[in-house]
């Protein structure tokens with residue numbers, strides 16, 4: 001699985017449609033201070049489902065929409081598309097090319113899609129779970145991250161190791177199963193109450 005390209009429109013400093021192709025080998029993004037290098041990485045984070053505006057250096061999510069500059073008017077929509085080459089079927093999907101997209105409008109309306117099919121954030125999370133690429137994985141190491149890992153509490157460090165070892169997916173499934181079990185138990189209790197009343 002490889003990143004093929006990233007398309008950004010109206011996201012942070014990218015007013016116009018900008019496409020970055022990731023060719024084989026290493027891709028470096030260089031530019032003067034404030035030219036938008038970190039914004040490119042944040043666009044990848046965002047399209048993978050980032051929910052924290054703070055992580056994206058904003059106060060609220062609409063702050064990521066291009067807010068205007070001396071040469072361009074503000075826009076009302078941010079959109080990021082990430083294309084992945086999945087010919088090796090590394091991601092559990094029948095498609096050899098996967099396009100993840102996310103849109104946000106100033107009204108607050110937002111939209112996710114996988115291969116042009118509208119989907120939920122959960123579908124994107126599930127797609128990347130345990131691939132080492134989703135949010136919470138270590139495929140993106142931001143400035144200050146390494147120091148944060150070293151200074152983290154033992155429990156936090158354990159969760160980092162669990163994520164890297166692929167245990168997280170099963171913990172997540174266990175949590176979902178436990179929720180369903182307690183819901184079913186509540187339903188059974190209710191049925192028992194009704195049976196008792198009918199006797």
Ligand code: ATP
Nearest residue numbers: 012013033034035036037038039063064065066067
């Ligand atoms: P450095 O080398 O200093 O780390 P950088 O190249 O990583 O800089 P970024 O931090 O990615 O640059 O980009 C910062 C620029 O993005 C600033 O000029 C800021 O005004 C601009 N910017 C951020 N959010 C928005 C927005 N919503 N609308 C317009 N411009 C924005």
